[in-house]
Amino acid sequence: MKKRGLSPVIATTLLIVLVIAIAVIVFLWFRGMVKMEATKFGKNVKLVCEDVVFTASYSGGSLQISNNGNVPIYDMNVKKEGDGSYDTISLKNDILNSNWPTIGLNQGQAFSEDISSLIDTGTNKITLIPVLLGNTGEGEETFVCDEQYGYEIIIT
Amino acid sequence: MLSRIKTDKKAVSEMVGYVLLVTLVVTMGVLVYAWVKTYVPTATIECPDDVSIFIEDVNCTDSILKLNIKNTGMFNIAGYFIKATSNPTEELATIDLSPNLTSEGNNASKAVLFLQENSVQVGDEKTSIFNLQGQVIYSIEITPVRFQEIDNKIRFVSCSEATIKKEVNCIETGPPH
Numbered sequence: 001m002k003k004r005g006l007s008p009v010i011a012t013t014l015l016i017v018l019v020i021a022i023a024v025i026v027f028l029w030f031r032g033m034v035k036m037e038a039t040k041f042g043k044n045v046k047l048v049c050e051d052v053v054f055t056a057s058y059s060g061g062s063l064q065i066s067n068n069g070n071v072p073i074y075d076m077n078v079k080k081e082g083d084g085s086y087d088t089i090s091l092k093n094d095i096l097n098s099n100w101p102t103i104g105l106n107q108g109q110a111f112s113e114d115i116s117s118l119i120d121t122g123t124n125k126i127t128l129i130p131v132l133l134g135n136t137g138e139g140e141e142t143f144v145c146d147e148q149y150g151y152e153i154i155i156t
Numbered sequence: 157m158l159s160r161i162k163t164d165k166k167a168v169s170e171m172v173g174y175v176l177l178v179t180l181v182v183t184m185g186v187l188v189y190a191w192v193k194t195y196v197p198t199a200t201i202e203c204p205d206d207v208s209i210f211i212e213d214v215n216c217t218d219s220i221l222k223l224n225i226k227n228t229g230m231f232n233i234a235g236y237f238i239k240a241t242s243n244p245t246e247e248l249a250t251i252d253l254s255p256n257l258t259s260e261g262n263n264a265s266k267a268v269l270f271l272q273e274n275s276v277q278v279g280d281e282k283t284s285i286f287n288l289q290g291q292v293i294y295s296i297e298i299t300p301v302r303f304q305e306i307d308n309k310i311r312f313v314s315c316s317e318a319t320i321k322k323e324v325n326c327i328e329t330g331p332p333h
Contacts, residue, residue, distance in 0.1 A: 068316035070201040108237035110250035
C-alpha cells in the first residue's frame with residue numbers, strides 16, 4: 001500500500017520536471033528563431049526611425065549631410081538607382097578613410113565627403129537611408145530604417 | 157479507503173493543473189507585455205516651439221570671428237551648435253566651429269555651451285570668439301540647444317526648428333596660429 005501511495009507524488013514530480021524542462025527547451029529554441037527587436041530610447045527602433053531628421057545635398061560629387069534631429073545616426077546607406085538597377089553602399093564601411101564619425105553622426109553634427117568615384121554615370125537618383133544603433137538583450141545591433149524614412153536626391 | 161485515495165489523487169492533479177496553468181499564463185503575459193511595451197510611442201525628444209535665437213552682431217577680422225547672439229525666445233537655452241560653409245555654393249554648413257572657440261564657455265558635445273544648465277536666460281546676450289586659424293568661411297549656421305527633462309531624464313536637445321543662417325565676410329586669411 002505504501003508503494004502505491006508514493007507513486008502519485010513521484011509521477012506528479014516527474015510531470016512538473018518534464019514540463020519545465022520541455023518549456024525551457026522550447027523557449028530557448030524559440031528565442032533563437034525569433035530575433036529580439038532592438039530598442040532605442042526605451043522604444044522599438046522602428047518607431048525611432050520616424051524621429052530621425054536630417055538634410056542632405058549633393059553637388060559636384062560632394063555629398064553633405066546634416067543631422068538636424070535628436071537621434072544619432074550610426075551609419076547611412078546610399079542606395080544608387082539608374083539604368084534599371086540599384087546598388088547600396090554604406091558611408092561608414094564602404095568608403096576608404098571615410099569622414100563618417102566612428103560613433104555615428106550625433107545631433108547637430110554634419111558630414112561632407114566626395115563620393116563622385118562611387119556614383120556611376122548611369123545613376124540618376126540616390127536615396128540616403130539612415131541606420132540606427134539599437135539595444136537588444138544581447139548587446140548593440142544596427143537597424144536599417146525603412147526606405148520611406150530616406151532622403152531622395154535626384155542627380156542631374 | 158480505496159475511494160478516498162482516488163479522491164486525493166484527483167485533488168492533487170487538479171491543483172498541479174491550476175498551478176501550471178497560472179504559471180503559464182503569467183509567463184506569457186510578462187513576455188507579451190515586454191514585447192508590446194516597446195511599440196508604445198513615448199515622448200519624442202524635441203524642443204519647445206518658442207525657442208529662438210538672434211545674431212545681434214558678427215564680424216570677422218584677421219581670422220577671428222566675433223559673434224554676439226541674443227536669446228529672443230520664451231525659454232532659456234544652454235548654448236548653440238555653430239557650423240560654417242567653406243564654399244559659396246555649398247547648401248549645407250558642415251564645418252563645426254565649436255573646436256575654434258577661444259572665449260567664455262566650452263565646446264562639449266560639439267556645441268558652444270556656457271554652463272551645464274540652461275544658463276542663457278530669455279533676453280540674455282552672449283559674445284563668443286572663434287579663432288578660425290585661416291579657415292575661409294562664407295556663412296554660419298546656428299542651432300540653439302538646451303537641456304530638458306524628458307521621461308524623468310535630463311536630455312540634451314537640439315532645437316533645429318530655430319536654426320538661423322547668416323552670411324559672413326570671413327574670406328581673408330589671417331596669420332597661422
